[in-house]
Amino acid sequence: MLENLKVVGHNYFLERPNWVYGYEESSTVQTLLELTVKRVEELGGEVIIWLFHSLAWSYGSGGGAKFLELAAEQRDGSAALVSIPILPSPRGSDVIVEPYNAILGLPSVFEYAHLVLVLHNGAMYRAFDRRGEVIEYK
Secondary structure, three states: OHHHHOOOOHHHHHHOOOHHHHHHOHHHHHHHHHHHHHHHHHHOOOEEEEEEEEOOOHHHHHHHHHHHHHHHHHOOOOEEEEEEEEEOOOOOOOOOOHHHHHHHHHHHHHHHOOEEOOEEHHHHHHHHHHOOOOOOOO
């Protein structure tokens, strides 16, 4: 399924890091949902949909919220939704709206997902840093 996604709307979301842009860009979210529903139907039986998304940026917070809402509307009981949101860290924040994006995205995560496993970006960074596995991009 991932090979079909490519990077849909990548520049759009990088230029507009607010939650509202991810939430209102429903064509991209709708495409992702259609691919997911198609794959769930192909697999048949009970399926778990894992959604890893960063709540710092527009697509992960707003787009993730919209995806969960739309998936909940179409749910027929055959697929469980597991959301793994990654909360922003003050250490690595690039944009001032990251905490606001997280606050706006969390209500949908907790309302529509069957299971939520919250990760913190700072804790993940520290864990990888201790192991010497952090990659610095320049």
